[in-house]
Amino acid sequence: MSGPEPDDRRGSAAPGVSGEAAGTHRGGFGDFGGETGAFIERTFRERILLVGVDMPPHDAEAVEASLDELSLLVDTAGADEVGRIVQRRRSPDPATFVGQGKVEEIHALSEALDVDTVVFDDELSPAQQNNLTRALGRSAIDRTAVILDIFAQNAHSQEGKAQVQLALYRYRLPRLRGKGAALSQQAGGIGARRGPGETQFEIDRRRIQRQIHKLESDLERIGSHRSNQHKARERSGIPHVVVVGYTNAGKSTLLNRLTDAGVLVEDRLFATLDATTRRLSLPGGETVLLTDTVGFVRKLPHQLVEAFRTTLDVVNEADLLVHVVDASAPDPQGSMDAVRSVLGEIGASGIPELLVFNKADLGPDAARLASRTAGSVVVSAATGEGIPDLLARIGDRLRAHLSTYVLEVPYDRGDVLAAIHRCSEVLVEEPGESTMRITARMEEASAPRFEEFSVPAGLAGR
Numbered sequence: 317m318s319g320p321e322p323d324d325r326r327g328s329a330a331p332g333v334s335g336e337a338a339g340t341h342r343g344g345f346g347d348f349g350g351e352t353g354a355f356i357e358r359t360f361r362e363r364i365l366l367v368g369v370d371m372p373p374h375d376a377e378a379v380e381a382s383l384d385e386l387s388l389l390v391d392t393a394g395a396d397e398v399g400r401i402v403q404r405r406r407s408p409d410p411a412t413f414v415g416q417g418k419v420e421e422i423h424a425l426s427e428a429l430d431v432d433t434v435v436f437d438d439e440l441s442p443a444q445q446n447n448l449t450r451a452l453g454r455s456a457i458d459r460t461a462v463i464l465d466i467f468a469q470n471a472h473s474q475e476g477k478a479q480v481q482l483a484l485y486r487y488r489l490p491r492l493r494g495k496g497a498a499l500s501q502q503a504g505g506i507g508a509r510r511g512p513g514e515t516q517f518e519i520d521r522r523r524i525q526r527q528i529h530k531l532e533s534d535l536e537r538i539g540s541h542r543s544n545q546h547k548a549r550e551r552s553g554i555p556h557v558v559v560v561g562y563t564n565a566g567k568s569t570l571l572n573r574l575t576d577a578g579v580l581v582e583d584r585l586f587a588t589l590d591a592t593t594r595r596l597s598l599p600g601g602e603t604v605l606l607t608d609t610v611g612f613v614r615k616l617p618h619q620l621v622e623a624f625r626t627t628l629d630v631v632n633e634a635d636l637l638v639h640v641v642d643a644s645a646p647d648p649q650g651s652m653d654a655v656r657s658v659l660g661e662i663g664a665s666g667i668p669e670l671l672v673f674n675k676a677d678l679g680p681d682a683a684r685l686a687s688r689t690a691g692s693v694v695v696s697a698a699t700g701e702g703i704p705d706l707l708a709r710i711g712d713r714l715r716a717h718l719s720t721y722v723l724e725v726p727y728d729r730g731d732v733l734a735a736i737h738r739c740s741e742v743l744v745e746e747p748g749e750s751t752m753r754i755t756a757r758m759e760e761a762s763a764p765r766f767e768e769f770s771v772p773a774g775l776a777g778r
Contacts, residue, residue, distance in 0.1 A: 561640035562651035563611030643682035
């Protein structure tokens with residue numbers, strides 16, 4: 317459905333750009349509103365022109381794939397792509413990212429298609445964004461602004477909202493602009509010696525910096541609470557499995573299938589942002605903690621990676637990563653590379669990984685991809701196909717990293733026998749005259765609890 321007439325689609329300037337600074341233009345998608353830095357709620361679907369730049373080391377096919385994903389992001393944020401332009405360059409233009417001739421072409425096409433906002437697939441500098449907004453007569457934003465907009469719409473928990481707000485402020489701060497003395501408060505001094513007072517730009521900048529410090533402090537407090545939770549999990553000896561993957565790969569559907577978690581599931585990007593942890597019983601009798609995390613995407617904004625670090629730290633605490641891949645996606649390998657890139661950025665690239673090719677019900681692609689990757693699993697989180705195999709594989713991978721211990725527990729210590737069964741995989745039970753000899757695999761963190769019952773290595777084989 318097309319939007320209202322152009323005159324009904326007037327808005328504010330681009331993020332952090334005053335009307336005076338940007339000149340007369342239509343504002344739109346991705347605009348910030350008010351002192352909070354939140355995005356303005358739109359009551360219509362804006363018309364969007366996408367712009368991509370083909371630069372080394374990427375090729376034309378990769379650029380088109382990235383623009384296809386950007387189109388999905390724009391749709392998720394509540395707007396419609398009406399056209400796209402691609403330019404091949406060796407490097408970005410310092411002033412406008414694309415060349416001057418291409419800027420004129422974008423302006424002409426924007427007028428012809430009645431475009432509200434031009435979205436660039438690569439991150440624009442504040443100067444480039446301002447120059448493009450002036451030249452195009454409408455808002456010019458980048459992929460980062462689109463993703464921030466989606467996160468702002470989907471954050472629901474207190475922590476999620478704080479993380480998104482922090483990312484918004486960090487994005488907005490370098491994009492503040494003003495007109496110096498023309499926006500100043502009452503001048504200071506006496507008589508003719510009075511000079512300009514504090515500018516509105518300085519007031520806004522100080523206010524945002526103050527909010528950034530407050531949000532960082534709040535998230536640091538939350539991070540401390542998460543650290544205490546992690547220590548409690550370590551003391552319990554329960555293995556921790558974390559589900560990671562590209563956005564919309566089916567992570568939340570898989571969590572619901574395995575644990576009946578009741579997490580929101582929608583066929584759109586970044587439908588859920590908050591980490592959810594549930595207990596999961598494996599076929600071998602072990603109990604693990606299973607956590608769903610925020611989805612990743614190509615060119616995930618650095619501001620979001622930094623702001624969501626308290627949430628993403630749960631990935632670093634995992635004993636095993638279940639990497640869910642949408643086997644029906646146009647470029648599964650590109651999705652896997654994007655996820656592993658973010659994992660490397662947060663220092664989690666060394667954690668054991670189990671690849672799970674999801675959406676087997678949509679075609680043979682999942683089986684074909686799994687045949688190329690040893691040890692991977694094919695599932696359909698929607699129908700339950702392959703779930704028993706996945707549970708067995710998770711148990712096998714976790715047990716592969718456990719140590720084996722031999723314990724002798726008196727029969728009257730039923731509490732200890734029960735505890736061993738809860739937190740370990742019991743391999744052998746041999747009844748003796750007064751004790752039960754147990755051979756079990758368990759986490760090293762759990763072993764000290766049973767140290768008094770441990771059989772020395774030299775006597776374990778007798």
